[in-house]
Amino acid sequence: MQEGYRILEHPADVGIEVHGKSLREVFEYAALGLMSIIVDPTGIDPVEQRFLAITGTDLENLLVKWLSEILYLYDGQEFVLSDVTIERISPRRIEAFVTGDIIDPGRHQFRTDVKAVTYHQLKVEEREDGCMARVFLDI
Amino acid sequence: MLTKLDDYRFIVPKSFRDGMNVEGLIYADDELIKAIEHDQTVMQVANVATLPGLVGRSLAMPDAHQGYGFAIGGVAAADLNKGVVSAGGVGFDINCGVRLLATGYTLEEVKPKLDALLNQMFRDIPCGTGKKGLLGGLDARSLDEVLELGAHWAVRNGYGTEHDLEHIEETGKIPNANAGHVSRRAKERGHDQLGTLGSGNHFAEVQYVAELFDGEASRTFGLRPGQIVVLLHTGSRGLGHQVCTDYLEVMQAAMKKYNITIVDRQLACVPIRSPEGENYLAAMAAAANFAFANRQLITHRVREAFARVMGKQDVRIVYDVCHNIAKFEEHTVEGEQKRVLVHRKGATRAFPSHRPEIPKDYYEVGQPVLIPGSMGTCSYVLVGTERAMAETFGSSCHGAGRSKSRTAARKDITADRLILELEQKGIHVRGASKSGLTEENPRAYKDVSRVVDVVHRAGIARKVAKLVPIGVIKG
Numbered sequence: 001m002q003e004g005y006r007i008l009e010h011p012a013d014v015g016i017e018v019h020g021k022s023l024r025e026v027f028e029y030a031a032l033g034l035m036s037i038i039v040d041p042t043g044i045d046p047v048e049q050r051f052l053a054i055t056g057t058d059l060e061n062l063l064v065k066w067l068s069e070i071l072y073l074y075d076g077q078e079f080v081l082s083d084v085t086i087e088r089i090s091p092r093r094i095e096a097f098v099t100g101d102i103i104d105p106g107r108h109q110f111r112t113d114v115k116a117v118t119y120h121q122l123k124v125e126e127r128e129d130g131c132m133a134r135v136f137l138d139i
Numbered sequence: 140m141l142t143k144l145d146d147y148r149f150i151v152p153k154s155f156r157d158g159m160n161v162e163g164l165i166y167a168d169d170e171l172i173k174a175i176e177h178d179q180t181v182m183q184v185a186n187v188a189t190l191p192g193l194v195g196r197s198l199a200m201p202d203a204h205q206g207y208g209f210a211i212g213g214v215a216a217a218d219l220n221k222g223v224v225s226a227g228g229v230g231f232d233i234n235c236g237v238r239l240l241a242t243g244y245t246l247e248e249v250k251p252k253l254d255a256l257l258n259q260m261f262r263d264i265p266c267g268t269g270k271k272g273l274l275g276g277l278d279a280r281s282l283d284e285v286l287e288l289g290a291h292w293a294v295r296n297g298y299g300t301e302h303d304l305e306h307i308e309e310t311g312k313i314p315n316a317n318a319g320h321v322s323r324r325a326k327e328r329g330h331d332q333l334g335t336l337g338s339g340n341h342f343a344e345v346q347y348v349a350e351l352f353d354g355e356a357s358r359t360f361g362l363r364p365g366q367i368v369v370l371l372h373t374g375s376r377g378l379g380h381q382v383c384t385d386y387l388e389v390m391q392a393a394m395k396k397y398n399i400t401i402v403d404r405q406l407a408c409v410p411i412r413s414p415e416g417e418n419y420l421a422a423m424a425a426a427a428n429f430a431f432a433n434r435q436l437i438t439h440r441v442r443e444a445f446a447r448v449m450g451k452q453d454v455r456i457v458y459d460v461c462h463n464i465a466k467f468e469e470h471t472v473e474g475e476q477k478r479v480l481v482h483r484k485g486a487t488r489a490f491p492s493h494r495p496e497i498p499k500d501y502y503e504v505g506q507p508v509l510i511p512g513s514m515g516t517c518s519y520v521l522v523g524t525e526r527a528m529a530e531t532f533g534s535s536c537h538g539a540g541r542s543k544s545r546t547a548a549r550k551d552i553t554a555d556r557l558i559l560e561l562e563q564k565g566i567h568v569r570g571a572s573k574s575g576l577t578e579e580n581p582r583a584y585k586d587v588s589r590v591v592d593v594v595h596r597a598g599i600a601r602k603v604a605k606l607v608p609i610g611v612i613k614g
Contacts, residue, residue, distance in 0.1 A: 009544035010205070038268065060404075061391070068384050075377040076327035110268035111574065113338040113614075115380040116231040119387070119404035120207040138207060138231045138380070139339050139545065 005033030008134065015121075015136040023059075024086045026124070026131045027094060030063065031070050031084045034117075037137065038074055040109035044082040046099040059091045059124040063133055066094055067117040075113075078103040112139055141165070141172070141181065147597035151184050151197070158189040158402065164196040166536075168593050171201050174542055174585060178205040180212075186402050187215050192222030192410075194472045194479055198531055200486050201593040202540030202585060206230070208405030211485035211541075214534045216470065217411060219478055223399065224416045225408035226386040226423075228482035230463040233382060233423055234430035235341075235374030236308075237460055237487075237509040237537075239520065240441060241360075243453035244367045246347040250609070252448050256345065257569050257610045259444040264343060264437055266336035266614040267571025273334030273436050282330050283318035289428030290459075293435035303435065305498050307459040308488060311431040313466075316424035321378070322385050325422075329378025329429060334436035338575050338614035341373040342511075343437065345610035346518060352602040356522045359504045360457050362604045369441050369454070370518055370606065371434055372511050374463065379426035386419040411480050420465065427464060434459060457520070458498075458507035460487050462537045468496075470532050481532045489523035489535035489600045497523075508600045512587035513539045514579045514613065515561045515568075518606040519591045526598035535600040539587035548583035549574060561611070570613040579613060 003025065008015030016033040020026040035041055054069055056062030073079040081100035088095040101108075115138040123134045142150040144164075149172055151163025163184040167175055175181065180203050187209055188197035194216050203212030208227035217223055242249075249256065265271060277285065285292045290311025293299055304310045336343060348366045351357045362368070375382075390407035393415045394400070399408060409415040442452040465482045472479065490497055490506040497506040508521040516539070527533050543551075552560075554573035557580050561568050570576040595602045 007546065009546045014545055057392070065388070072324050072328065072381065076324055076381070111572065113268045115339075115377075116384050118207040118231075119407075122404065136207070 005029045007037065010136050013137055013139040015134060018133045019130060021130050023126060023131050024089050026133045027063065027066055027089060028084045028086055030067060030133055030135065031081065034067050034070055034114065034137070035081055037112055038114055039080050039111060041082060043108050044080050045101050046082050047101040049097055049099045050079065051097055053093070053095045055093045057092065060122050062092065062094060063124050063135060064117050064119060064122065067135065071114055071117060073098070080108060114139060147593050151181060151188070156182070156185045159185055160191070161188050161193045162196050163188050163199070165199040165203065166201045166593060166597050166599065171585065171589060171593060175199070175203055180205050180210045183208070183210040184213065186406060187213060189402050190215065190223055190225065190406065190408060191399060192218045194218050195532065198534070200536040202536045202538050202590045204540045206484065208403050209482070209484040212536065213484045214482065214486045214531060216479040216481045216532045219411055219480060222411055222480060223408035224411045224419060224465055224480060225406055225482065226383050226390055226419055227405045227407060228484055229383065229423055229465050230484050231380045231383040232374040232463055233379035234427035234461045235463045236430060236434065237462065237511055238371045238434045238438065239457040239507070239509050240369040240438060240454050241362060241457045242367045242369065242445060244449060246365045246367060249367045249449070253345070253567055253610055256444060256448045257567055257612065259448050260343060260441060261569040261612050263440040263444055264336055264612065265334065266612060267575065268338050270335050272332045273440065276331040277333060282326055285333060285432045286318040286321060286425035286428055287316045288312055289431040290435040293432045298439040299435050303456045306456040307431060308461055311435065311459065313424040313427045315421055316428050317421035318425050320418045320422040321382055321425050325378050325381035325385060328381045329376055332376040332378065333429070333433055335376060336373045336437065336614045337376055338571065340579055341614045342514065343441070343612040344370045344608045346370055346606040346608045348604055349517065349607040350605040352604065353522065356504045356603040359501055360507055360520065360603065361455070362520065368606060370509070370511055371437055373433060373437065375426040375430035376433065378429050382422045382426045386422065389415050389419065423465060427461065431459070458509060460509050462487060468532065470528065479532070481534070483534055485537050486534045487537045488533055489521070489527040490533045491523045491525045491528055508535050510536060510587065510591055511538050513581040513584035514611055515564065515566050515608060516581050516587055519587065519602060520604040520606065521591065521594065521600035522603050524598055524601055527600060531599050536590055536594050539584040539590055541583055542585050543583040545578040548578045548580055551582045552577060552580050566608050566611060568611045568613065576613055
């Protein structure tokens with residue numbers, strides 16, 4: 001399976017399916033996939049960096065909380081990200097640096113508002129040949 | 140397997156899946172049931188039926204389609220002592236709803252000025268992604284007031300009248316809202332979004348009354364043939380979405396304590412009478428109040444646009460209904476009057492005449508039920524019925540219901556072609572984004588007239604008026 005993210009169909013909304021070599025890659029791609037649904041990522045400059053530490057009860061919960069954090073950064077703090085570097089990841093905790101910029105409607109091309117990250121058909125799998133995740137978003 | 144009860148009712152028997160405590164009941168005709176069976180809707184109706192303490196049946200309206208946890212178009216009522224409240228059963232867009240405004244103008248009067256009117260509305264009502272609200276960023280105290288007072292806050296601050304409040308579900312203020320149970324994050328997401336339409340399926344449409352089906356009800360609601368009306372569809376924006384996100388986590392963490400197991404994580408729930416349940420309901424009410432205030436501010440801008448373009452505003456609220464909400468209501472359950480918590484996830488309250496909850500001037504006919512159609516088709520006004528009280532906890536459908544994914548919808552037609560097609564039908568469009576327009580093209584939805592006919596024939600609401608759009612503003 002090709003590494004990276006692809007957008008999935010749902011009768012009302014959209015999903016992201018992610019493949020990567022490691023959990024770290026899967027969580028990084030998922031964040032970038034979410035951002036690409038909200039805003040055109042090509043216009044975002046790496047101006048500012050923030051550190052995030054998220055805890056969850058299991059991998060799936062961690063993915064929802066991780067992406068909900070990215071969504072909150074956008075909708076609550078007006079921060080759009082261009083890059084993600086995960087420093088540490090375990091099934092219950094993630095520590096990462098996100099790089100990006102404060103929203104500027106003049107420079108950033110918005111696409112769709114995302115309301116929330118859901119548990120619908122949520123999946124995170126660690127396999128010998130790589131990792132995958134699938135998550136649906138409420139639009 | 141579903142059991143067909145009659146032409147418009149299908150039972151989901153308890154044997155459909157393990158753990159169902161009650162039956163499911165889906166309202167549909169032979170055509171709509173095919174679409175409903177095509178995705179996960181029936182399974183979601185059955186999943187909801189596994190929740191503890193439900194009374195009656197797990198219901199789905201004819202516009203139902205697959206959602207998250209609950210189907211969109213789902214209704215479920217819970218016993219106050221044995222039952223649960225589910226944040227997913229209300230949904231992310233808390234009090235996403237519809238408001239109908241009636242004007243004193245006719246189609247002939249507005250037509251020559253339609254473009255000017257739409258331009259004014261499109262300029263004045265922030266819509267689409269990343270747009271700031273009408274009041275800029277609210278300070279913490281004002282936001283808390285909005286959360287606890289809803290549309291009353293807007294009216295107190297000069298955006299509307301007492302008459303407006305009488306014509307909103309719950310008068311635009313759900314009691315027991317507590318801003319203290321809304322997280323800082325939710326407030327940060329919402330503080331500058333008051334008075335914004337948002338994107339997705341949200342819209343403002345200028346329409347005219349094309350057909351009347353019920354003389355008495357239409358007269359009572361003040362609807363006349365050829366009259367210009369405005370239909371608004373929006374909700375609680377980022378604030379409500381974050382409240383749901385926050386409480387899904389709270390509920391998931393608390394379920395163990397209450398020995399609740401669920402079949403789908405999105406159905407996370409807690410006892411109604413638990414600290415977590417009460418806190419959620421107080422936060423949900425606050426988010427719902429934000430949505431009422433949001434629609435009130437947008438109404439203010441619609442009035443200003445009419446005043447500027449048409450000379451005077453002459454715009455009154457017919458009604459405003461919630462689509463995503465949980466409400467404490469009195470219903471007859473197995474012959475007994477009982478207070479229950481009704482979850483409506485993509486469904487409209489449809490109370491009949493003589494209910495204390497509905498506006499005084501509508502008391503003899505019943506509550507207006509507002510059903511928006513897909514963009515460029517038509518919308519309906521219905522009225523609640525006794526049969527809805529008896530069968531659906533006084534609930535009815537909420538729209539056409541999607542039949543295609545957004546990706547599939549984008550492949551249907553280009554934005555330019557769609558705009559041209561709509562213009563040819565006499566519908567002028569202003570949209571914040573081209574992809575937003577194509578995703579909402581009418582081919583992506585079921586036929587709203589069919590959905591409304593099923594509701595009407597099944598008797599869970601009665602047709603009053605058909606509204607046809609001439610102008611669409613899309614987020």
